[in-house]
Amino acid sequence: MTRLIVVSNRVNPPSGKGDESVGGLAMALSAALREYSGLWFGWSGKTAPEFTGQLSLQVADGVTVATVDLEEADVTEYYNGYANKTLWPLFHYRQDLTAYDRSFDEGYQRVNRRFAQTLRPLIEDGDLIWIHDYHLIPLARELRALGVTNRIGFFLHIPWPAHQLVATLPGHRKLVESLFDYDLVGFQTPEYRQAFEEYVWSEADGVVLDPTRLLAFGKTVQVGDFPIGIDAAEFGEMVASERAEHTFGVMAAHTAFRKMIIGVDRLDYSKGLEERFLGFERLLADNPDLRREVLMLQIAPVSREGVDAYQEIRARLDALSGRINGEYADIDWNPVRYVNRNYRRDELAGVYRAAKVGLVTPMRDGMNLVAKEFVAAQDPDDPGVLVLSKFAGAANQMGEALIVNPNSPEEIAEALKRALTMDLKERVRRWRALNEGVQRDDVTAWRDTFVNALAAEPHTPAEGQYYGEQARPLSVDERFLPDLGAERRGDERAFEAPALRDSEARGEPAALRLPSGTGRGLQVLGGDQGTLPRPARP
Ligand code: ADP
Ligand code: F6P
Numbered sequence: 188m189t190r191l192i193v194v195s196n197r198v199n200p201p202s203g204k205g206d207e208s209v210g211g212l213a214m215a216l217s218a219a220l221r222e223y224s225g226l227w228f229g230w231s232g233k234t235a236p237e238f239t240g241q242l243s244l245q246v247a248d249g250v251t252v253a254t255v256d257l258e259e260a261d262v263t264e265y266y267n268g269y270a271n272k273t274l275w276p277l278f279h280y281r282q283d284l285t286a287y288d289r290s291f292d293e294g295y296q297r298v299n300r301r302f303a304q305t306l307r308p309l310i311e312d313g314d315l316i317w318i319h320d321y322h323l324i325p326l327a328r329e330l331r332a333l334g335v336t337n338r339i340g341f342f343l344h345i346p347w348p349a350h351q352l353v354a355t356l357p358g359h360r361k362l363v364e365s366l367f368d369y370d371l372v373g374f375q376t377p378e379y380r381q382a383f384e385e386y387v388w389s390e391a392d393g394v395v396l397d398p399t400r401l402l403a404f405g406k407t408v409q410v411g412d413f414p415i416g417i418d419a420a421e422f423g424e425m426v427a428s429e430r431a432e433h434t435f436g437v438m439a440a441h442t443a444f445r446k447m448i449i450g451v452d453r454l455d456y457s458k459g460l461e462e463r464f465l466g467f468e469r470l471l472a473d474n475p476d477l478r479r480e481v482l483m484l485q486i487a488p489v490s491r492e493g494v495d496a497y498q499e500i501r502a503r504l505d506a507l508s509g510r511i512n513g514e515y516a517d518i519d520w521n522p523v524r525y526v527n528r529n530y531r532r533d534e535l536a537g538v539y540r541a542a543k544v545g546l547v548t549p550m551r552d553g554m555n556l557v558a559k560e561f562v563a564a565q566d567p568d569d570p571g572v573l574v575l576s577k578f579a580g581a582a583n584q585m586g587e588a589l590i591v592n593p594n595s596p597e598e599i600a601e602a603l604k605r606a607l608t609m610d611l612k613e614r615v616r617r618w619r620a621l622n623e624g625v626q627r628d629d630v631t632a633w634r635d636t637f638v639n640a641l642a643a644e645p646h647t648p649a650e651g652q653y654y655g656e657q658a659r660p661l662s663v664d665e666r667f668l669p670d671l672g673a674e675r676r677g678d679e680r681a682f683e684a685p686a687l688r689d690s691e692a693r694g695e696p697a698a699l700r701l702p703s704g705t706g707r708g709l710q711v712l713g714g715d716q717g718t719l720p721r722p723a724r725p
Contacts, residue, residue, distance in 0.1 A: 189642060190314045191225035194306065196266065196322035198229035198254050212320055212344050214532075214556060218418035219634040220250045228253045228306050234262055240305040255305050257298065264294020266322070267493040274321045276496070277352060278345050279457040279551040284496050287357055296325060303329030310335055315641055318369075320344045327368040340371040340641040342413065345553040346580070347379040350386035363391060367406040371641045373413040375553045375580040380412045413637045414584055415554050416629040422563045425536040434537025442541065445520075446607055448483040449542035451535065451557045452549070453490040454527065456500045459548040459576060459593040460487060464507045464523070466548070466599025471515050471522060473600055478515060481607060483546070484524045484538070501527075539564035544606045545573045547581070548593040554580040558588070562621045570618035572606035574599070584628060587620040 199213030220227055231243060231254035238258050245252045257265070268291030276284035303326060310316065310330075316339040318326050327339045353359050363386060366372050374380040384401060387393035393403025400409050425431055438447065448467070452458040467483045487504070491497045508525040515522045530538070539545065545561030558573060558581040565571050575581060575588035582590055589602040 188224075190311065191220075191223050191638060192306075192310065192314050192316045193220060193225060193227045193319065194302065194316065194323060194326065195227070195229045195319035196270070197232070198227055198252055214417070215415050215630050215633070216319065217250075218421060218630045221248050221418075223634070223638075224249045224251075226251045226253060226309060228302075228309070230254060230266075231256050233257075234259050238301055240301065242305065253309065255301075257301075261294055261298050261301075262493070264291050265298040267491070269295035270322045271491050271494050272496075273356070275345070275457075277356060278321060278348050280346075280348055280352065281456065282352065282355065284456070285355075289357075292358060299323060299325045300329050302326055303333055306330070307333045307335065310337060313337070315638060316340070317342065317638070317641065324362055325365040328365040331368050338370045338641055339368070340373065340637060341366065341369045342373040342415075342637060343379070343553070344375065344415070346551055347374055347383045347386075349382055350389050353386050354390055360391065363387075364404045367401075367404050367408045369408055371409045371411065371637075373411050373637055373640075375412065375414055376583045377412045378583065379553075379580070380410055383410065409640070411637075411640060413633055413640075414580065414628060415556070415633045416631075417556050417559045417563060417625065418631070419559075419563050419626045419629040422532075422536060422560060425533040426540060426564050428533045428536070430531065430533040431537035431540070434534045435541050436537075438538055438541035442482065445479070446481050446543040447541060448481060448544040448546050448603065448607075449539060449561070450483065450485040450487070450546045450548075451539075451560075452485075452487055452547075454487040454497065454501055454504070455490055456496055457549055457551050458487075459550045460485065460500070460504055461507060462550070462593050462596065463546060463548045463599065464504065464511060465596040466593075466603065467523070467546075468511050468514075469596040469600035470603045471511070474604060477604070477607065478522070479517065479520050481603075482520070482522055482524060484526075484542070486526050486528075486530065486535075486538070488529045489527055535560070536564045539571075540566060543571045544603060545571060546599075546603070547573065547579060548576040548591060548599060549579050550576070550593055552576070552579040552581070556581075558585060559625045562618065562625045565618055565622070567615075567618070567622075569611065570614050572609055572614055572617065573621060574602045574606055584624055585621055587617040 193216055195212055195216060197213050199217045216227065227250055233256045235256040235258065238256070238261065240255060242253045242255060245254075268288065272284075272286040273288075273291055276282070276286075302323065307330065314337050316327075316330070316335070316337050318339065318341045320343060324341070327341065330339065347353075353363070356362065372383070374383060384395055387395070387401050387403045391403040393401055395401055399411055400407055450460070450463060452460065454460070463485075464483075470481070471478055485508070489497070489501060504525070508523045511523050512521050539561045542561070545558065547555055547558040547561070549555060555575075558575055558579060561571070561573055562585075573585065573588040575585055575590055576593040577590050578593060582588070589606055591598045591602045593599065
């Protein structure tokens, strides 16, 4: 069996005890790896005075976990810096919070090089390598430089934003070019994949060669959307566990005669927590009759405390929850219960089940696994209702939720009211449809689809198709000949692009770089020398 090497910044060895640290990536990967004896490599989360590349090895549940310590400067520049002060806010449309500093970029490149050097000796021929998330975009480039020829895939857990935003990043072309050192690049949704293709069109003079293959920077890469899911089977077991039932009982007792709205998120500005609190406040303000009948429990463990923006949002939420309680609380009722700690996953399952509404309103989110966990935890005979932001990747698959714009407190309040008063028949209908998707498109399906695509033989060009390395004289629309510097051949309808011929003569892969804009209208005229399919506009 082919070995799978998974690489991510945060590593979360599967303990099977439900007490893992939070974060969608870690949850999904520990679930996915449990069935695949492979290697999981990443940062230990610890620092050492000097980077030594010394590996800590641990075997858990058939998965070998190998971690390295980083230096203090690495954490400052790479993790807190380029990853979480530059890429994270920018990719979540928070240009106002995006900080760029050349030292961050240097630290980011350095850590990626260090990861590559440390991982290199562990890689064997035939291993599939799967790299995760925005911390490690240049890792394939570094591995290729060390002679790794294995198939390498990359999955982005967060959104890929509009190309106008990406283009504000100094050095954006270098960053994107390094994605072309992968064999396969995966996104959470078609929207993010298309945004990436738009970048390739607009900023990198590239083209879409077929629905899954892009050409730019003289290289091709396969792209696809692979929506991540939860370990639905495991979650089902957790919901039925003794601890989950106990937690459910405790919650039910504490919310007797009241309907609980639940939110569970890392304390992150992208999660829309302030806007959510304001939406709940509006519900209370507009519906005096509902006031004593509802309460909102927000679980928000602190996250990335080394980044100022995270400390600031924490302070603002403390104030906001205090203000709402100050305004509306009574001697026997607090409308907002706000806690900042981690819970075991089986306890969370019990909490979700006790809630009548799952309120998931990120301003931007790659996917959002909490939405799926909430659905999986519900009682089929009396399910709660999911209220979901249209800007969560999950909204693409979960249309039967009540979809809201998280920027509008009014919309949140209206959806909450509708959810709290929805009749059983409608709740069951919506939940069944949602749950079917959560069970079907689970983490195993995600892993298998991605890994199968990565393992598949590279595309061989079918007749009439054009792929960089195999390119031969092209037949193209006459209007674009000047741009291509192409020459007319004897036959009126066939032309030869010298760019290709010259690069072949130099022994380079004959990938054709199309000048900006030409890709959009390029058309196939046919001909017997091989053809260029009309690149579809992303
Ligand atoms: P992100 O990856 O941005 O953190 P997701 O919603 O995709 O967001 O994933 C968050 C994961 O972290 C979920 O599996 C959720 O259950 C878990 N989680 C969030 N808060 C807590 C908490 N307080 N205790 C335990 N797990 C948590
Ligand atoms: O899912 C997005 C993500 O950034 C993961 O890469 C990460 O592990 C998770 O959120 C939690 O963030 P952090 O690892 O910074 O605590």
